[in-house]
Amino acid sequence: WAQSQDETIKVLQTNSEETLIGWIHAAILEKSSVVLNPAAFTHYSYAIADACAMLVAPLIEVHISNPGAREEFRHHSVVTPAATGVIAGFELDSYLLALQAMSRLLLAKA
Numbered sequence: 001w002a003q004s005q006d007e008t009i010k011v012l013q014t015n016s017e018e019t020l021i022g023w024i025h026a027a028i029l030e031k032s033s034v035v036l037n038p039a040a041f042t043h044y045s046y047a048i049a050d051a052c053a054m055l056v057a058p059l060i061e062v063h064i065s066n067p068g069a070r071e072e073f074r075h076h077s078v079v080t081p082a083a084t085g086v087i088a089g090f091e092l093d094s095y096l097l098a099l100q101a102m103s104r105l106l107l108a109k110a
Contacts, residue, residue: 001096001099001100002099005103007099007103009099017041017045017047017048020038020041020048021047021048021051024036024048024051024052024054024055025051025054027055027057028051028054028055028056031056031057032057033057033058033059033060033102033105033106034052034055034057034058034059034060035059035060035062035095035098035099035102036052036059036060036061036062036079037061037062037063037064037094037095038061038077038079041079042061042063042067042074042077042078042079043073043074043076043077043078044078045078045079046078048078048079049078049079049081049082052079052082052083053081053082055082058084058102058105058106059082059083059084060083060084060085060086060087060098060101060102061077061079061080061083061085061086061087061088062086062087062088062094062095062098063086063087063088063089063094064088064089064090064091064092064094065088065089065091066088066089067088068088068089069089084105085101087101
């Protein structure tokens with residue numbers, strides 16, 4: 001999708017909270033927009049939430065499943081207050097929807 005839109009994206013994956021925070025800090029310095037699936041960190045990582053709050057470009061929080069339809073403890077995200085928007089519950093299409101939304105956000109700011 002990104003290639004068809006003449007967009008450039010960087011895809012990163014880690015299970016390490018430390019690595020993820022480092023990538024978010026790099027995005028802060030680069031003033032890059034971020035599409036983030038914080039996975040289980042969603043519910044308890046205040047370190048990731050703090051890093052996300054420092055972003056100056058848009059942040060879209062993504063979830064493959066719908067956390068609101070899952071266990072009660074999954075209903076709260078510590079990342080959401082820093083997010084421009086949240087997309088959840090569309091399985092892998094959640095990522096595509098997030099990229100499309102981000103593209104529109106960035107075009108509107110241009």
